[in-house]
Amino acid sequence: MQGVLAVFPQLDAVCDAIRDLKAKKVPKVTVYSPTIQHEIDDAIDAPTSVVRVFTLIGASLGVTFGYWVSIWSSQYWPLQVGGKAIASWIPYTIMGFEMFVMVGCLSTVAGMFINAQIPRLVTNFGYDKRFTHGDYGIWIETTPDKFADLEKTLKAHGAVEVRGER
């Protein structure tokens, strides 16, 4: 993997750089920010996260399992109590609900891990420690012949450091 890494101290500077890179149709751009910044979200204009699909699937499986395990075990070991229903859906709603929450949450977390591509074993490439503290960054995965052009663009928007990594 090779590319250009730029460090920006100011939020509006990195947003301007993102918009410019988008206008120039530069592909494979990654933006770093010490925290969630809506200005960066607006500048990137990324599609909505697909984590919700994992949530829907997990929660549906969970609620199904919660009801199923209660009903199945009641049918398998029936307890006859004065004509009352052997499988009673009202108390089993508690099982359904708890499993709905548990599996729904865990599948949401799995969705986040898969889509955010974590856990990650290597963090020292295309990255700078300053991005967890206070600075913003842009990493562009590209070939060395485009380094000079990109460096010029990024510096024009206020990057305090631009370096090629290969």
Next chain:
Amino acid sequence: MATTAKPVVGKIKRPNIPSAGIQVPAVTTFEQVDNEILATLKPSPKWFMGLGLAIAAMLVGASAWTYQIYWGLGNAGYVPPVMWGVYIITFVFWVGIGHAGTLISAILYLFRAGFRTTIYRASEAMTVFAVMTAGLFPIIHIGRPWKFFWLIPYPNWRLLFPQFKSPLLWDVFAISTYLTISTTFLYLGLIPDFAVMRDKETNPIRKRIFAMLSLGWKNTDREWRHFAKMYMFLAAFSTPLVLSVHSVVSFDFAMALTPGWHTTIFPPYFVGGAIFSGFAMVWTILIPIRKWWHLEHYVTLNHLDATAKVVLFTSIMVGCGYLSEFFIAWFSGVAPEQEYFWNRVFGQWWWSAWILLLCNMVFPLSLFSQKLRRNPTWLFILSIIINIGMWYERFVIVVPSLSHEFEPWQWTHYTPSWIDMCFLVGSFGWFFMWFLLFIKQMPVIAIAEVKEIVPPKMKNDHGGHH
């Protein structure tokens, strides 16, 4: 360094100082956030002293457990028909304490309540450790703790499955779901902060540990986008979960025909009480932390004021619950119910009922005073009063009902044994031991979230943020 974000100067404004959109004006840069919050991780003599006390208290409980396992459950102070005592009281007490954390991190997140930002991490940790503490008591109470896994439905050689119509099994599901989700919530919120610690750390072993815990988090736009969506969904799931857990715990009582238990008001009354006691415990742990680690400009008086309003509201809510119970007993015309409630307040158990009424209904009314809501010393004292009151609330629910049921010849007394009291002391030791260890290894205030409310550096400063 400012000690408060918005000090009250001169006469207090009426009717109120707005506390919903709370900012931290004394915190101005991201570097300040990193440095000040990470500075809390350095151990101090006070911390070592607190940890020593907690471990000593925990060992008292551990010794009692060892003794009980050897000599049997008969050493607990149970006298038929009072077969639930301190164990179940303390179980419900700790589950209740565990409610504030997820309420603050999930419900207040969905409501966009600004005052949650600097207090939610400590509250979430409190929740996890409180539920861990609560979970011990049913295991202690079964007498043969090594058989506890029989409650979990799994294919087994006994060819038996648990009874899904039993409220005690609902508890197993509710508490284990709550513990899993609260722990997940706590850990996921910590990931961006672990990345900060990884990049700041100089000790290679600790750096490696933080690198593993941070899962290689790099603060990319992709990570934040999916993280934000996940966090919102977790908050949305946790909101009904918070309300359901103590409702399910209340079913342990409400499903029985015992006088004082068989009432439909229990779920909301239990949830209100849980939030009430949970917020009180948040004060018990946060007020000393903000003072000893000089975090008054993060957990400001405005934050405390906002939490005091929640406590006041939930105090009134549980107060209405207490009064409704008396009204329903009178209105129902059921003699055992009426007799039981009379006995609770003017009979055998009058002292415990009046402790509860004073601590939970009367003292919290002081929070109508804005001056007291913004007085950390009073809030700390009140938090202890409320915690005592809420333990007694559970005592009043459990013991008077069982000792004064339908048959007068069965009426009896209950006195906790020394084993019971050792478990109570041990539970506090166990809880505070984990909490104190937590605050020295992980940031007690969420670094990444505080940065969200700090104005970022701008090339073209327009004088505003967001």
